[in-house]
Amino acid sequence: xxxxxxxxxxxxxxxxxxxxxxxxxxxxxxxxxxxxxxxxxxxxxxxxxxxxxxxxxxxxxxxxxxxxxxxxxxxxxxxxxxxxxxxxxxxxxxxxxxxxxxxxxxxxxxxxxxxxxxxxxxxxxxxxxxxxxxxxxxxxxxxxxxxxxxxxxxxxxxxxxxxxxxxxxxxxxxxxxxxxxxxxxxxxxxxxxxxxxxxxxxxxxxxxxxxxxxxxxxxxxxxxxxxxxxxxxxxxxxxxxxxxxxxxxxxxxxxxxxxxxxxxxxxxxxxxxxxxxxxxxxxxxxxxxxxxxxxxxxxxxxxxxxxxxxxxxxxxxxxxxxxxxxxxxxxxxxxxxxxxxxxxxxxxxxxxxxxxxxxxxxxxxxxxxxxxxx
Amino acid sequence: xxxxxxxxxxxxxxxxxxxxxxxxxxxxxxxxxxxxxxxxxxxxxxxxxxxxxxxxxxxxxxxxxxxxxxxxxxxxxxxxxxxxxxxxxxxxxxxxxxxxxxxxxxxxxxxxxxxxxxxxxxxxxxxxxxxxxxxxxxxxxxxxxxxxxxxxxxxxxxxxxxxxxxxxxxxxxxxxxxxxxxxxxxxxxxxxxxxxxxxxxxxxxxxxxxxxxxxxxxxxxxxxxxxxxxxxxxxxxxxxxxxxxxxxxxxxxxxxxxxxxxxxxxxxxxxxxxxxxxxxxxxxxxxxxxxxxxxxxxxxxxxxxxxxxxxxxxxxxxxxxxxxxxxxxxxxxxxxxxxxxxxxxxxxxxxxxxxxxxxxxxxxxxxxxxxxxx
Numbered sequence: 001x002x003x004x005x006x007x008x009x010x011x012x013x014x015x016x017x018x019x020x021x022x023x024x025x026x027x028x029x030x031x032x033x034x035x036x037x038x039x040x041x042x043x044x045x046x047x048x049x050x051x052x053x054x055x056x057x058x059x060x061x062x063x064x065x066x067x068x069x070x071x072x073x074x075x076x077x078x079x080x081x082x083x084x085x086x087x088x089x090x091x092x093x094x095x096x097x098x099x100x101x102x103x104x105x106x107x108x109x110x111x112x113x114x115x116x117x118x119x120x121x122x123x124x125x126x127x128x129x130x131x132x133x134x135x136x137x138x139x140x141x142x143x144x145x146x147x148x149x150x151x152x153x154x155x156x157x158x159x160x161x162x163x164x165x166x167x168x169x170x171x172x173x174x175x176x177x178x179x180x181x182x183x184x185x186x187x188x189x190x191x192x193x194x195x196x197x198x199x200x201x202x203x204x205x206x207x208x209x210x211x212x213x214x215x216x217x218x219x220x221x222x223x224x225x226x227x228x229x230x231x232x233x234x235x236x237x238x239x240x241x242x243x244x245x246x247x248x249x250x251x252x253x254x255x256x257x258x259x260x261x262x263x264x265x266x267x268x269x270x271x272x273x274x275x276x277x278x279x280x281x282x283x284x285x286x287x288x289x290x291x292x293x294x295x296x297x298x299x300x301x302x303x304x305x306x307x308x309x310x311x312x313x314x315x316x317x318x319x320x321x322x323x324x325x326x327x328x329x330x331x332x333x334x335x336x337x338x339x340x341x342x343x344x345x346x347x348x349x350x351x352x353x354x355x356x357x358x359x360x361x362x363x364x365x366x367x368x369x370x371x372x373x374x
Numbered sequence: 375x376x377x378x379x380x381x382x383x384x385x386x387x388x389x390x391x392x393x394x395x396x397x398x399x400x401x402x403x404x405x406x407x408x409x410x411x412x413x414x415x416x417x418x419x420x421x422x423x424x425x426x427x428x429x430x431x432x433x434x435x436x437x438x439x440x441x442x443x444x445x446x447x448x449x450x451x452x453x454x455x456x457x458x459x460x461x462x463x464x465x466x467x468x469x470x471x472x473x474x475x476x477x478x479x480x481x482x483x484x485x486x487x488x489x490x491x492x493x494x495x496x497x498x499x500x501x502x503x504x505x506x507x508x509x510x511x512x513x514x515x516x517x518x519x520x521x522x523x524x525x526x527x528x529x530x531x532x533x534x535x536x537x538x539x540x541x542x543x544x545x546x547x548x549x550x551x552x553x554x555x556x557x558x559x560x561x562x563x564x565x566x567x568x569x570x571x572x573x574x575x576x577x578x579x580x581x582x583x584x585x586x587x588x589x590x591x592x593x594x595x596x597x598x599x600x601x602x603x604x605x606x607x608x609x610x611x612x613x614x615x616x617x618x619x620x621x622x623x624x625x626x627x628x629x630x631x632x633x634x635x636x637x638x639x640x641x642x643x644x645x646x647x648x649x650x651x652x653x654x655x656x657x658x659x660x661x662x663x664x665x666x667x668x669x670x671x672x673x674x675x676x677x678x679x680x681x682x683x684x685x686x687x688x689x690x691x692x693x694x695x696x697x698x699x700x701x702x703x704x705x706x707x708x709x710x711x712x713x714x715x716x717x718x719x720x721x722x723x724x725x726x727x728x729x730x731x732x733x734x735x736x737x738x739x740x741x742x743x744x745x746x747x748x
Binding site: 176178179181182185186225226227228229230231275277278295296297298317318319320321322323324327331351354 | 556602649651670672696698701725
């Protein structure tokens with residue numbers, strides 16, 4: 001047991017002085033940390049080789065494979081963090097939700113949850129306890145990955161409650177998530193039940209990764225951008241806050257021993273939502289320590305709107321990864337310059353690595369960021 | 375010839391005192407005008423009956439059918455304006471671009487324009503002159519529609535240059551329009567050629583509708599929301615401005631006779647871009663008289679960001695069309711209240727009518743808006 005928190009013992013201090021962890025805590029170091037959303041998978045030939053003939057979810061649930069994919073981009077690019085290789089639907093699947101990933105389409109749910117009755121059934125059958133019982137492949141993969149990663153932090157991964165709930169209501173990917181957005185108004189009580197359940201699953205999924213060795217987490221909200229700020233605050237933010245607060249309740253085991261804080265050190269969290277330029281202020285109210293910004297909003301503008309209170313992550317436009325090197329370099333320099341406005345900066349793309357990306361472009365970005373004069 | 379402008383004679387004065395035209399000019403009247411994007415088509419049974427067994431583009435190019443579909447929602451809902459029934463790809467098709475509408479997918483281009491050479495070929499083969507030669511079905515449909523509409527204004531329709539260009543570069547619908555956004559950085563000169571050409575096609579398409587009887591126009595940018603504000607200003611706004619300025623050069627024939635302006639009266643324009651909350655200030659620089667706001671940004675906030683300078687159109691959330699009546703009513707009242715901040719307000723949805731909408735909900739919105747106390 002952790003004496004500071006009464007919960008289970010947590011991450012040891014091997015990553016607490018890393019550039020990533022410090023940046024999320026608002027501390028600038030000798031260089032700006034950099035990692036890439038979706039760095040694990042997609043564009044890497046060594047990933048494709050490993051995936052050949054194997055289902056995505058099967059790879060997520062095979063500890064050796066998931067750990068290997070998680071570590072590949074750290075070896076290749078020299079990024080400052082690994083991100084756990086998983087999928088937004090993994091905690092749902094482990095909780096017993098019937099869902100399949102269909103190539104070229106995305107997750108497809110056999111039984112969409114569209115009514116209060118559907119949601120009650122889901123909550124009764126696909127419980128947090130059931131998720132907990134099935135988490136062994138996840139925690140084992142995290143252990144294997146962090147064993148290799150050493151002092152390089154692993155970022156735990158989970159989809160935000162709105163994204164999970166929207167998938168469940170729609171039954172799969174959808175444009176503008178109309179059915180989900182209708183339900184939050186048509187039956188706010190049922191919607192609250194659904195998102196509270198999703199928040200708990202996401203929270204437990206992240207907690208398990210931290211307890212197994214992840215040094216930080218990122219909550220990914222793929223679809224919050226479809227919401228008005230009022231809807232986000234009323235119908236979504238409470239659930240995302242719940243997920244992040246579950247992680248905020250965790251502390252590094254030997255935070256005091258590390259000596260650069262007098263308080264027990266919370267496990268740092270990053271909150272990222274795609275297309276959320278209009279939601280930035282509301283994202284700042286949801287208990288994340290750092291805010292991820294997509295490619296549409298310049299970091300200096302985001303910083304102003306957030307009152308200068310948050311370390312920012314982002315926001316190289318993935319479209320520039322295919323542009324000539326001089327344009328990409330200039331853009332990276334711009335992002336670094338704009339990031340100087342924030343208390344601290346973690347360089348990332350403004351969205352996931354596109355599958356057709358030349359991995360060398362990513363390696364080049366890491367080198368450029370690391371050699372930038374601060 | 376129009377004595378005021380030296381151009382062809384334009385719309386007569388039958389709609390210049392309409393609530394829609396006045397609102398776009400910033401003048402509030404006895405009631406707030408209301409119409410719905412995609413009101414022509416989709417949700418109406420009388421439209422579906424007419425479309426049975428017929429291709430969408432075939433219907434767009436059959437004057438009697440296009441005029442009929444254009445007028446249907448005015449008859450049914452009592453909206454304050456018709457919007458011309460067409461499709462974003464129609465001017466491309468009329469200019470000779472090989473493109474088909476594929477059901478369930480959208481427009482598919484046999485020959486995507488991805489290089490400077492592709493774009494040069496496109497500009498050489500698919501010219502504005504070729505578009506002009508093929509506009510008869512459009513102008514005839516507008517004439518038929520406006521004959522029926524009388525004092526109800528017809529809003530001309532065209533897709534914005536970025537949306538057209540993105541389709542052409544991608545070869546069809548795409549997420550985040552990555553190839554198009556890459557091209558604008560990789561070869562800004564070729565991109566500028568492409569968007570200038572698209573701007574000219576859109577401008578001529580709108581001009582023809584106005585010269586045949588449309589009283590106002592709306593430029594629809596479905597995809598501008600994927601852009602950062604810098605990219606929008608540098609690589610897209612000049613083209614959209616060009617399209618709108620072509621229409622701004624047109625004036626009502628008997629504007630002076632109408633007596634409520636001493637200046638020749640420009641044909642009013644509405645500029646709408648989906649997901650453009652982060653682009654509002656930049657949209658205010660592109661020569662539209664009124665700005666359409668999608669459902670994500672409250673109108674009072676949009677008005678503040680636009681410096682109170684623009685009549686605003688919007689922004690009922692389409693997701694509320696399926697919610698219980700009391701929620702929908704409350705939302706419509708909110709939109710009306712928020713719209714009071716702007717110099718004038720045109721009620722609309724924040725995006726197109728979803729196909730599954732019950733038409734009676736739309737009729738109910740019109741009644742509620744018209745009976746609202748100002």
